Amino acid sequence: MGLEKKSGRREDRRATSGPPLLSIKNLVVSYGKIRALQGISFDVYPGEIVTLIGANGAGKSTTLRAISGMIPVESGDITFASESLLRLSPDAIVRKGIAHVPEGRGIFANLTVLENLKLATFARRDRDQIANDLERVFTIFPRLKERRNQLGGTLSGGEQQMLAVGRALMTRSRLIFLDEPSMGLSPVMVQEIFRIIQEIHQAGVTILLVEQNAQMALKVAHYCYVLETGRITLAATPEELRNNPLIREAYLGG
Structure with a gap:
């Protein structure tokens, strides 16, 4: 698409949120000789919902997997609460306070809903709080x-997505990655999932969202980054993206 990279309102974010x-x-x-991410840089500030927008193959899911320690990083740095995550295992990254809801949900099909939720608490030391958090998940997801x-x-596709998000909440993470949470869901269930995303955010969780449904993503996001073939080509507020004719044509249906 050839968008010009710009900073949007980064300074406003720093002023109101402190360090990222x-x-x-x-x-x-x-991946072998194919460079999936070509030196990208971005920040997520406390209390934000930040979305990564881009076409299939742009590098969105790769970004989340790299941060979560699931794939190796060739160069660059990843810091969480000012501490580098490089060379940490995925389990150690979860213990730092990051939960990842992957594309395809990643639940254990042969375990019950309750077993799935309890399994997500493996890294927690506050065992006395798990029952309370389980009730919190059941309050958010009565189904x-x-x-x-x-x-x-x-479970249905929508229920499996609820379970995947519930598992992330059971980790008591400060930051949750959501990779294509609306994929394969009915329009009614998409609305419900995004309502729940806002509810989780209002409870104090910071969210990094990857979502093909750009219309819905922009409704909930505070800040956005556009990825094209492994590069961030635009950083802006949702309002700025909606007013960008190239964005409207490429991702918002004109």
Whole structure:
């Protein structure tokens, strides 16, 4: 699309939020000879919903997997709460306070809803708080409470997405990655999932969102980055993206 990179309102974000919670600097990731991320840099500040927008193959999911320690980083740095995450295992990154809801949900199909939720607490030391958090998840997702003894693999697509988000909440993470949470869902369920995303954010969780449904993503996001073939080509507020004719044509249906 050939967008001109610009900063949007970065200074406003710094002034109101202090230092970033998550900071990505010159991140390079390759799959063999293919460079998937070509030196991207961006920040997520406490209390924000930040969205990564881009076409399939732009590097959005790769970015989340690299931060979560699931794939190796060739160069650059990833800091969370001012501490580098490089060379940490995925389990250690979860313990730092980052939860990742992957594309495809990643639940355990042969375990019940309750077993899935309890398994997500493996890294927690505050065992006395787990029951309270379980009730919190069931309050947010009453459908999961109804199906607490049902196998995860027998749930509908929307219910599986709820379970995946519920598992992330059970980790008590400060930052949650959501990778394509609306994929494969009915329009009614998409609305419900995005309502829940806002509810989780209002409870104090910072969110990094990857979403093909740019219309919905811009409705909930505070700040946005556009990825094209492994490069960030635009950084802006949702309002600025909606007013950009190239963005409207490429991602918002004109």
